[in-house]
Amino acid sequence: MKLKIKILNDSGHLTFLEEKVKRVVNNVEKKLKTLFSFKEINITFKEAENPELLKDLSGIGAYCPAGNFIQISFDINQKIFEKNIEKALWHELHHALRRQAGIEIDKSSFLESVFSEGLADFFVYQMTGELSEWITPIKKEEFNFLLEKFKKIAHKKFNEQDYEIWFLKGSEKENIPKWAGYVLGFKIVKNFLETNTDYSLKILTSTSVDQINLKL
16 A cells, blocks of 8 residues: 655656655555555645646645545645645545445446545545535525436436536536535535435445435
């Protein structure tokens, strides 16, 4: 069980972040090992190619395309705080753990994708006491409106168009705000855990959404 890091710093632009990154990864790895067994995960840190996309994300972009790989990018023109590196890392590590359990979070239903994002953000909250930047306040009426729209596509096969609308850009035409999928997923997971006390976040990490009786 190991987190193996690589910092791509040929330009020298990330030198000011190297110690922060190493410290965060070391602390997170110690905590993670007390919670889960996992296979080696390679984590690459690099300068963002499109930093303008990270202006509302504390200068940090991250993704996890496989159970053994995470990439985290930085906008070097923003001040990067350790806590935000930690939050990004916990989020992507949860995706990695879920992928290692054989759950295809972006190749099955859209519900699986939303639920997996909700789990990752709830993990961030559990481990740091803080919410991810994209978990924004939402009124009950707006949540119910979005939930009803989501129900219509929940069991569709995951596709990039729906992902872009629900997780990234939103849609004025459909009255869907950006990041709605993250907010929806977080609240769905939170509500599920509160009403199904036989489950824990750890159990859900290796459980696909099809294996639970999830009522939207």
